[in-house]
Amino acid sequence: MSAAHRFKRVVCVAVAAWACAAQAQRPVPPGVSQPDMARLAYDLQPRQIAPRTWVMEGAVDDFSRANGCNIINTAFIATGAGVVVVNTGPSRLYGEQQRQAIERTTLEPVVQVFNLNLHPDYFFGNQAWADRPTQALAGSVAGMQAEGAAYADNLYRLCGDWMKGTESTPARDAIDPTSLPKTLQLGSHTLELRRLQGHTADDLVLLDHTTGVLFAGGLVFAERVPTTPHADFAPWLASLDALDGWLASGAVKQVVPSHGPVHTGAAGIQQTRDWLRWLTRHMQDSAERGLDLGEVLRAPVPERFARWAAQPAELHRSLTQWYPHHELRALAAPPRQP
Numbered sequence: 001m002s003a004a005h006r007f008k009r010v011v012c013v014a015v016a017a018w019a020c021a022a023q024a025q026r027p028v029p030p031g032v033s034q035p036d037m038a039r040l041a042y043d044l045q046p047r048q049i050a051p052r053t054w055v056m057e058g059a060v061d062d063f064s065r066a067n068g069c070n071i072i073n074t075a076f077i078a079t080g081a082g083v084v085v086v087n088t089g090p091s092r093l094y095g096e097q098q099r100q101a102i103e104r105t106t107l108e109p110v111v112q113v114f115n116l117n118l119h120p121d122y123f124f125g126n127q128a129w130a131d132r133p134t135q136a137l138a139g140s141v142a143g144m145q146a147e148g149a150a151y152a153d154n155l156y157r158l159c160g161d162w163m164k165g166t167e168s169t170p171a172r173d174a175i176d177p178t179s180l181p182k183t184l185q186l187g188s189h190t191l192e193l194r195r196l197q198g199h200t201a202d203d204l205v206l207l208d209h210t211t212g213v214l215f216a217g218g219l220v221f222a223e224r225v226p227t228t229p230h231a232d233f234a235p236w237l238a239s240l241d242a243l244d245g246w247l248a249s250g251a252v253k254q255v256v257p258s259h260g261p262v263h264t265g266a267a268g269i270q271q272t273r274d275w276l277r278w279l280t281r282h283m284q285d286s287a288e289r290g291l292d293l294g295e296v297l298r299a300p301v302p303e304r305f306a307r308w309a310a311q312p313a314e315l316h317r318s319l320t321q322w323y324p325h326h327e328l329r330a331l332a333a334p335p336r337q338p
Contacts, residue, residue, distance in 0.1 A: 198236020
């Protein structure tokens with residue numbers, strides 16, 4: 001089965017899980033937008049987290065019409081030599097309202113837009129930035145081009161009118177991974193770009209050495225179950241170790257995950273690592289015990305994960321996609337000697 005067909009099958013399963021999962025009501029932290037469905041207004045609230053640095057926080061939840069399918073943190077930095085935008089949200093409407101929010105906050109023009117990976121809520125707002133440079137890693141651009149139509153089909157089903165007029169608009173400028181890491185000096189800000197891997201095959205991370213703010217993209221999830229449709233678990237864990245190194249060096253003062261609260265310290269890195277290790281061990285052990293997928297889906301999660309956002313829907317998506325690989329591996333393994 002080709003990668004494209006496998007992805008489409010996973011997307012269909014994901015849609016079913018989204019439709020069936022009951023979403024618990026969660027308190028809305030200060031600064032998180034509270035979308036108005038009647039007006040299709042995202043209510044984006046730029047929150048300053050460091051000098052000349054703002055984040056617009058999405059719901060710590062799963063995609064739904066109630067939250068406008070806005071579950072991502074986007075950000076912008078007014079460098080003194082123009083604004084750098086990080087991620088553009090799940091729709092054309094989001095991108096337009098993001099642009100308006102930035103223009104209300106700073107008089108500096110936007111000079112660069114970065115999409116940190118290939119997932120739709122990282123780049124579907126690019127339509128609103130057609131007159132500005134939009135950049136992503138070359139592998140992410142290729143993924144956007146290959147998967148964009150499938151993303152659009154499913155987000156239209158999930159998000160309804162929030163997606164009006166949205167077309168998949170991949171980043172126009174591909175960053176050569178061999179050029180990274182590299183440092184950009186924009187105004188008073190020194191920005192370092194690095195390519196890591198694991199959440200997807202090409203995860204762009206951005207560290208502002210001037211403020212110590214790390215834009216970790218999908219490599220770090222905080223208080224939310226990680227998504228895994230393009231995951232490679234071993235490189236992901238290695239990337240978390242690399243981010244830990246930045247923290248240990250003192251270069252990082254705050255972490256902006258794409259999903260979950262902005263935080264200081266290593267809490268998000270530790271949570272993500274804990275989940276990935278538990279999930280892989282859980283699937284391996286269950287396969288070796290001969291459990292079928294239905295049995296694994298019904299098994300409870302450890303208490304420390306039970307209250308995380310997008311639970312159990314995100315776990316069920318991961319198990320549906322990845323558990324068959326562990327079953328095949330267990331079946332192919334030689335029998336244990338008595």
